[in-house]
Amino acid sequence: MTLAAPLPTPAGPRLRAWQRAALTAYHEVDRRRDYLVTATPGAGKTTFALALARSLVTARVVDRVIVVAPTDHLRTQWAEAADAAGLPLDAALTNAVGPVRADLRGYVTTYAQVAAKPALHAARTAAKRSLVILDEVHHAGDGLSWGDAVAGAFELAARRLCLTGTPFRTRPDERIPFVRYVQDTEGGLCSEADFSYGYREALRDGVVRPVVFAAYTGTTRWRNSAGEVIAASLSESNTRTVEATAWRTALNPAGRWVPHVIAAMDERITHLRSSGMPDAAGLVLASDQDDARAYADIVEQVTGESPVLILSDDPKASEKITAFTHGTQRMAVCVRMVSEGVDVPRAACLAWMTSYRTPLFFAQGVGRVVRARGSHEAATVFLPAVRPLLALAAELEEERNHVIPPPAEQSDELLDVERVETEPGEADRAELVDADASFAHLLHGGRAVVAAPDNLTPEDEDFLGLPGILSPEQTAALLARRDTHARNRVAGLGAPTDTTNGASAVPSWRAGAELRREVNRLVGVYAARTGAPHGQVHAQLRRDVPGPASAAAPADVLERRRDRLMELLGV
Numbered sequence: 001m002t003l004a005a006p007l008p009t010p011a012g013p014r015l016r017a018w019q020r021a022a023l024t025a026y027h028e029v030d031r032r033r034d035y036l037v038t039a040t041p042g043a044g045k046t047t048f049a050l051a052l053a054r055s056l057v058t059a060r061v062v063d064r065v066i067v068v069a070p071t072d073h074l075r076t077q078w079a080e081a082a083d084a085a086g087l088p089l090d091a092a093l094t095n096a097v098g099p100v101r102a103d104l105r106g107y108v109t110t111y112a113q114v115a116a117k118p119a120l121h122a123a124r125t126a127a128k129r130s131l132v133i134l135d136e137v138h139h140a141g142d143g144l145s146w147g148d149a150v151a152g153a154f155e156l157a158a159r160r161l162c163l164t165g166t167p168f169r170t171r172p173d174e175r176i177p178f179v180r181y182v183q184d185t186e187g188g189l190c191s192e193a194d195f196s197y198g199y200r201e202a203l204r205d206g207v208v209r210p211v212v213f214a215a216y217t218g219t220t221r222w223r224n225s226a227g228e229v230i231a232a233s234l235s236e237s238n239t240r241t242v243e244a245t246a247w248r249t250a251l252n253p254a255g256r257w258v259p260h261v262i263a264a265m266d267e268r269i270t271h272l273r274s275s276g277m278p279d280a281a282g283l284v285l286a287s288d289q290d291d292a293r294a295y296a297d298i299v300e301q302v303t304g305e306s307p308v309l310i311l312s313d314d315p316k317a318s319e320k321i322t323a324f325t326h327g328t329q330r331m332a333v334c335v336r337m338v339s340e341g342v343d344v345p346r347a348a349c350l351a352w353m354t355s356y357r358t359p360l361f362f363a364q365g366v367g368r369v370v371r372a373r374g375s376h377e378a379a380t381v382f383l384p385a386v387r388p389l390l391a392l393a394a395e396l397e398e399e400r401n402h403v404i405p406p407p408a409e410q411s412d413e414l415l416d417v418e419r420v421e422t423e424p425g426e427a428d429r430a431e432l433v434d435a436d437a438s439f440a441h442l443l444h445g446g447r448a449v450v451a452a453p454d455n456l457t458p459e460d461e462d463f464l465g466l467p468g469i470l471s472p473e474q475t476a477a478l479l480a481r482r483d484t485h486a487r488n489r490v491a492g493l494g495a496p497t498d499t500t501n502g503a504s505a506v507p508s509w510r511a512g513a514e515l516r517r518e519v520n521r522l523v524g525v526y527a528a529r530t531g532a533p534h535g536q537v538h539a540q541l542r543r544d545v546p547g548p549a550s551a552a553a554p555a556d557v558l559e560r561r562r563d564r565l566m567e568l569l570g571v
Contacts, residue, residue: 019048022195034178039197041165041367042208050085064128065106069135073318075108111139111146121153129158137162141174151177208370213393215385217440219551220249221433231552235385237535253294255435263486282349284333296333310334345371352383362392385440393443439483515558522565
């Protein structure tokens with residue numbers, strides 16, 4: 001029999017300070033079988049885990065390494081990284097093959113494979129002293145079909161390392177196997193990480209890029225089942241049902257919101273490529289495959305270049321991700337294939353065109369564009385100006401644990417839904433009339449920042465997103481300036497069409513679009529000056545100038561509201 005080769009002398013990639021600290025912390029723990037590391041996406045969890053695995057193999061604490069990853073693409077990514085670290089693992093081992101190759105140190109599998117044959121993986125684990133690395137361990141929640149399988153398959157492992165980079169919550173009956181919980185002050189259970197490395201620390205160390213969140217508002221109009229046309233602004237206070245429907249309507253590929261935001265992201269990519277990041281790319285994150293295909297068509301119309309379309313049921317999806325990672329294409333459109341763990345360092349822009357809004361998914365999505373390669377790089381996330389996403393963006397730097405609330409106090413508020421949902425069937429009944437877009441503000445330090453007077457030079461654009469160079473107001477001014485250019489680029493794209501003669505319909509209400517944008521801009525200026533929330537300013541404006549909400553108000557009401565805002569601002 002050929003035995004596993006001795007470890008080569010090279011110790012793999014040079015470790016970052018936090019990875020060395022985490023290794024030291026691990027080895028200071030006396031014989032603990034389970035260890036949980038929480039590190040922000042992009043920080044280098046894979047490198048740390050492989051360095052730890054190598055140290056345990058070298059010290060003869062373990063003889064085998066087993067990695068469990070969420071997807072097949074990540075399985076390959078882990079195997080390549082392990083090979084570079086001098087720890088060869090089999091990424092091609094299937095459930096149809098019993099033993100692990102004797103000339104390799106172990107293998108990489110997926111949660112789905114473990115769930116299919118947990119007894120097989122239990123036998124492989126027990127055959128040798130094994131270290132099991134559970135990547136993105138939230139996939140092993142007991143409420144999922146994978147939970148029991150993971151618990152049974154790796155119960156006899158000599159050591160278990162759990163990794164996560166995302167905030168996540170779950171129901172009281174969905175405890176994560178091998179994660180330690182402590183009682184919190186409210187009677188619930190809270191996961192306790194053995195080592196944590198958050199976005200704030202990673203940004204301080206230059207491990208991740210700074211992120212600019214550019215929020216885009218817009219007025220959406222849809223026809224309900226009764227034939228009534230409903231209008232709502234993304235950034236105004238609305239009921240949850242109206243907000244959800246407005247959000248979904250904005251994401252409709254037939255409207256004008258999507259091409260406008262894609263054009264804005266394309267502007268940013270062009271500037272990045274001309275100012276020190278020649279391979280800069282962007283990701284468009286869609287809710288489902290139908291939307292992804294439609295968005296891909298819009299990207300081609302707006303940019304003149306066909307994007308890479310990455311769908312989970314495409315047998316070449318993994319190859320496409322790899323090609324995009326090392327290629328020069330400007331954009332990729334995907335649903336969830338690149339939302340978790342996939343490493344695409346040249347991706348510096350993200351268009352959030354999905355109704356998913358859990359903290360877990362948001363952190364993973366943003367994590368795809370924050371992996372730093374140099375101090376001059378910054379990331380930009382383009383997102384709808386809706387309350388759930390703005391709250392997640394504002395809280396990105398906060399440390400979160402896996403929280404299980406006490407059963408008696410469980411509520412729908414605490415248990416985030418995976419996607420924004422309207423009332424049953426409502427999304428299907430809502431018929432798009434129109435959806436426009438305009439830059440609303442950027443998010444900085446948890447607050448909305450509107451544009452300052454635009455007195456910037458073209459050279460100032462090189463510093464967009466880099467901390468300490470431009471003020472938040474100056475950064476907002478740059479984005480607002482580009483917004484006008486983006487609007488001009490997509491004029492005519494996504495406009496509703498008169499099916500009678502094929503000509504673009506121009507409803508009378510569109511004459512007030514500029515007034516409405518001006519009112520929204522002035523509301524943002526007034527809110528920034530006074531510190532009042534946008535919704536509160538809109539409500540006060542409706543009391544001062546009675547009438548429908550601005551999204552549905554006629555031109556004469558909008559004019560009076562504009563004049564009232566200018567009076568308040570002393571203009």
